[in-house]
Amino acid sequence: MxxxxxxxxxxxxxxxxxxxxxxxxxxxxxxxxxxxxxxxxxxxxxxxxxxxxxxxxxxxxxxxxxxxxxxxxxxxxxxxxxxxxxxxxxxxxxxxxxxxxxxxxxxxxxxxxxxxxxxxxxxxxxxxxxxxxxxxxxxxxxxxxxxxxxxxxxxxxxxxxxxxxxxxxxxxxxxxxxxxxxxxxxxxxxxxxSKTYVQNQILGRALLESVLFFNGRCIFSVIPESVMKFYGVTGADMGGVIEQLRLTEGVEVAIFLYETQTGVYKVSLRSKKFIDVSKIAVAYGGGGHARAAGFTASGRSRAIINEISAMIAQQLEDAQAQSGT
Ligand SMILES: [Mn+2]
Missing domain, CATH: 3.90.1640.10 (inorganic pyrophosphatase (n-terminal core))
Incomplete structure (x- = not known):
């Protein structure tokens, strides 16, 4: 240096x-x-x-x-x-x-x-x-x-x-x-x-709608455009949502999507210990770090989550193969 x-x-x-x-x-x-x-x-x-x-x-x-x-x-x-x-x-x-x-x-x-x-x-x-x-x-x-x-x-x-x-x-x-x-x-x-009142509301909504999968090792939540409009929030109000999802007990990977315009999602990824989420983000043209990354994707939210899940599953398999379990 x-x-x-x-x-x-x-x-x-x-x-x-x-x-x-x-x-x-x-x-x-x-x-x-x-x-x-x-x-x-x-x-x-x-x-x-x-x-x-x-x-x-x-x-x-x-x-x-x-x-x-x-x-x-x-x-x-x-x-x-x-x-x-x-x-x-x-x-x-x-x-x-x-x-x-x-x-x-x-x-x-x-x-x-x-x-x-x-x-x-x-x-x-x-x-x-x-x-x-x-x-x-x-x-x-x-x-x-x-x-x-x-x-x-x-x-x-x-x-x-x-x-x-x-x-x-x-x-x-x-x-x-x-x-x-x-x-x-x-x-x-x-x-x-510090959070504004609507930021707390949208956080609550995201947590309420969240879904566990892969036996509780992953969690996702999606805020569609209609909900963004209902609360009058933008991407700037979403800080802290992904972190609260990540903190869910037993979760290794958290995925949070919010729809910035019809069919376009900002995707945030966080992991706790061993999944490299930057690899997933880079595959979508985004970037970040091993434990925190993000990207923008178009399409249906379920399809995006399914694709991400497949990449997580691959990394989970590789990790299990390496640890010999
Ligand atoms: Mn930085």
Missing amino acids: KKLEEYLKGVSSLAVTAHINPDGDATGSVLAVLNYMKDNHPEIQTNVYLQEPEKELAFLPGCGEIHTELSADKVYDLFMICDCSTLDRIDPFAPAYRSAGRRLCVDHHKSNAGDFAEDNEVYPDVSSTCEILYDLMGTEHIGRNTAECLYTGIVHDTGVFKYSCTSRHTMEIAGDLMDRGLDTTSIIDNSFY
């Missing part, structure tokens, strides 16, 4: 982006870089390009400076792409990515092949892109605002320090960031756990 400072040598303009539908880690990453640049390199023009983040992330320093559209014909010396494993996930900003002098990808997605930037800092075993950025930046260059962004990203991608991607190093970084005087309780409550 090189230091961010090395990548910034000779750079006078920098653009930063992350994946579409930005989550806490994606938003935290780009705003951490923005704040880092303000503190350490005010002489370098830095622009952040990102779809508008969810309102629970609006407290992050610099959130108001995000550009949601590309400024025409601007050519940057360096373009940083954070928390993103494929170019199609930065679609609106891809022209500036292509025209830039150099490209640097900082990511932790297992599905990242490291094949679209000259420089790659890609570490699939690291909890979050924010954790990688902490190491790239170095503690001595990280001010309070940068720390707040990095901490938020780590909190979100580790499910508040509980997913298996959380390492001792993750906790040490979190401790170091806390030393900057962050209100960590508010960050966790307000950006991660």
Whole structure:
């Protein structure tokens, strides 16, 4: 791993982006870089390009400076792409990515092949892109605002320090960031756990309609478009549903589908210990991690679930064959 400072040598303009539908880690990453640049390199023009983040992330320093559209014909010396494993996930900003002098990808997605930037800092075993950025930046260059962004990203991608991607190093970084005087309780409550009334209702509905299969080792739930409309919810309101399904006792794999438009489903997958759900997501053109992945699929929900089930069954069989049972 090189230091961010090395990548910034000779750079006078920098653009930063992350994946579409930005989550806490994606938003935290780009705003951490923005704040880092303000503190350490005010002489370098830095622009952040990102779809508008969810309102629970609006407290992050610099959130108001995000550009949601590309400024025409601007050519940057360096373009940083954070928390993103494929170019199609930065679609609106891809022209500036292509025209830039150099490209640097900082990511932790297992599905990242490291094949679209000259420089790659890609570490699939690291909890979050924010954790990688902490190491790239170095503690001595990280001010309070940068720390707040990095901490938020780590909190979100580790499910508040509980997913298996959380390492001792993750906790040490979190401790170091806390030393900057962050209100960590508010960050966790307000950006991660807090739910609106309709979010709670749709969560309840998804749990009520959930179905166990494969002898209780898998669970799925589907929210059709009509139900989305009834509650007045969008994809942004679905956070936490898949996690609650995953927590069901005895379940190895959780599948959650919601219909974004007629016949088009956003599919989220989670596993607990041994099913690699990123393999399933990649087969559908999506991506993610071994224990958390997602993709978009068209067709009937039952047909999609049947296909996913067949892939899970194959992995279950392979795992059983390997363990000799
Ligand atoms: Mn991430």
